[in-house]
Amino acid sequence: MAELLHWIVALLASAFEVALIVFLCFTYQNRKTLRKENRRMRKEREVIFEFVHQIGEVFADAEEIDMDTLLKRILFFSTKTNKAAAGAIYLFNKDRDRLFARAVSGIFPPLYDAESVKTERLLAKSQHLETLVKERSVNSGEGLVGAAAAVGTGIIIEDGEVDARVPTYKDAFLQIHSLLIVPMRFGNEVLGVVALVNRIDGSPFTAGDLNLLQAMADQACVPIHYAGLRDALEHKKQLDRDLHAAQQIQASLLPQTLPHLDGVQLSAFNLPAYDIGGDYYDLIQIDEEHLGIAIADVSGKGIGGAMMMAVCQGVLRTRAGQEQSPARMLSELNRVLSNNLAEDMFITMLYMALNIQTRELRFARAGHERPLICRGCSNRNRELQALDSPGIAIGLTSPEVFDAVIEDMTIQLESGDEIIVYTDGITEALNEEGEEWGLENLSRLIKASPQNPESLLRTVQNTLTRYVGARQQYDDMTMFALKIN
Template identity: 50%
Template sequence: MHGFLLWLAIVSYLVLLVIVSLSLYISYKRRVKLRTERDTLLLEKEAALGFVNNVGQVFADSDSVEMDVLLERVLYYAVRTCKAGAGCIHLANPKAGRLEARAVSGVFPPPFDINIEHIDLQNNATEQLERLVLNTPIPLGKGLIGEASVLGNSILIEDGEMDSRIPQAPVPFLKIKTMLIVPMRFGNRTIGVMTLANRTDGRRFALSDLNLAQSLASEASVPIHYAGLQETLEEKRQLDRGMQIAQQIQNSLLPQELPSFPTVDIAAFNHPAMDIGGDYYDFIRIDNQHIGLAIADVSGKGIGGALMMAVCRGVLRVNAENVYDPATMLSSLNKTLSTNLADDMFISMLYMVLNLDTHLLSYARAGHEAPIIIRSNDPKAEQIETAGIAIGLVDNDTFAATIETRNITLHPGDLVVTYTDGITEAMNSSQEEWGTENLIETVERMANATAGDLLENIHKDVLAFTGNCRQHDDMTMLALKIK
């Protein structure tokens, strides 16, 4: 009996010893795990603080931040911190529907199919590979990087050689062994993707590496977002400077002063809808007895319309000398310009030739509004339509066969007013057009005024009608009155 009790005591002691040992072991493992987690959190915290300080130097060193410099700094720090062999940052271009590589570090093996034959492995292969990555946009939603940008989820590739989503190049240094793909988000929007490839120590990326990369990507997103805003603002400033230069050039192409003649009063104005426009007017001295007067409207607005207007002006001035028939002159313009016009662009033009001695006015219309004519002995205006097609719409034979010249003799007090459709189609906040009737009524009412006073009054009336409503077409007018 005593022997049994002794044996039971020994067994109980051993069981208790095992339980205590297990408890101590579990406690030890828990402490180790907590210590590891603590060390990992401390590492992430130190990495984040170091990254903020590192990137902050970019902002401190300059009044403005270059996006490429910032991205290179971000990528360098991420590659070093995560012990990656290479990395790349793509920025989203939502308008183009793609991601564009803006920074590359190390020999980055692209996670998309490439034609290795296009890379000379014996001559600057690293530079060629970097150019290939930088020049190959990734469609949003396509491939691992494109998918991460759309879904906003990070991707951990522990073993790239066993992952069917990873293309494997036949060259060892381009093989992807392990990879991290981390979206860079600002608010609810993905602004880019950071990709890290192949650890330098040969190990696989783990979840802790992914967490660290995500932390860095999160920290980087804020400065990258604001640097992007600054980059966009600078692009706009450069565009504005270009527009100002283009506006100055265009203004220099319009007549800087009106010609003065003893028996003819001439006035004109141009009011572009944007900084630069596609309307044009000009006065050309054909010879001592004749003057050419042109008013035109290029269908394209902005820089394209302005450039074509400049070309039109140059061709007209070169060819106008000793040409007295407007239809012939416009046919020559169509022959020269139609081959240079874009498919969606054309030019409407009214060209007039005035004999300064006899006051014979010849005019032809290439799809343009007919001139408004008021005789001194008749208060009612007339608009006589003539055949003609806009420049650039048909071949020269059809154009020449269609267009016609009309001749009228003007007398003292007679008035001729020409305009572009931006005048009659000027619109107010109620979507109402000023209209041809208002224009003609104003011309008839002020028929006894000088050409300059008439156009100034019309300009004021149109602007008063439109108010603050933005216009989408240029306004141009030209008038002549026989003294």
């Protein structure tokens, strides 16, 4: 019995020793695995820190670097760290509906349209491959690149030869064995995609490679985002400089001073809705007896409208001395401008010729607002009438049709008569409730203001300012008035 008990104790001791050895071996192996994982994570962290440091140094010198240079540096570190043979960075365009390859490294095979790639051209000119990749845009959600951008998650393909999503190439230098694609995320927004193909050691990419590349891509988005903001800021500054120059040019087109005429009072104002307006007015000394008066509204605003204003002024001032008929003057303008106007652009214009001696006023109207005449505006009982005449806007029809419709009208002005012309930005001015000021309000104000033209226009301008309040206007306001003493 004692021997049996001794044997059992010995057996248990041996079992305990074996269990202890197994436990120690397991613990050692586990600690070894943890140390290996810890070294891997520390190395990965060091790689990320180094990557951020290197990119930060590049970005710190942003005054001398553009977006493409920054992307090339990011791609260089991405391919080097992940031991990839080639790679590409795709970024969204401004409309965020397509991706374009902005940086390419190594022999990066096109991920689309493999059948259209001509190997002989690639061998003859290596630059052709990069051009091929950069020229082919990718729609959001299209293929592997578009899918990674649309979904916002990475894609790893360990064996490209058995994955139907990977294009197949017969030539060895274009074959895709393994592939990594990760989105470049800044907050909740995907800026683009990083794609890497084929490890240089021939082994497939791993989940660790995917995680590392994703971490690098997310870190890279910070300088990319702010570099994009800087590019946008520089672009805006350049636009502001161009707009300022255009403003100065446009301001020089409008009369700087109005002529002083015996027995005639003149006044005008122009308020562009934007930095550069599409309204135009001018006074032209046709000859010793006649004064030409033009007011126009170009449908396109901004620089395009300003350019058309300049052309209008050039034609008017060149031809005015040779053509006293307003209708024929507008016909000449239509012939010159109609072939050069964009499809969505046209010009309404009113052109008048005043005989300074006889006070006879001839006018023609190319689709513009009708001029208003106030009879006896110095008296309390004033009559206001809109002067009608046929005509079509410049650029809307053929010269033959335009010439057949346009017609001169003549009116004899008397002492106390006042002519008021304006663009539709005056009557279509909107208040904060979206209501138009309207011709009725303008007419009522003119009838209630037995003043000289300068006082009348100042009253109109002040009234409009109060009416529209803080609401942004979308059309220019221009007004001109003349009064016979």
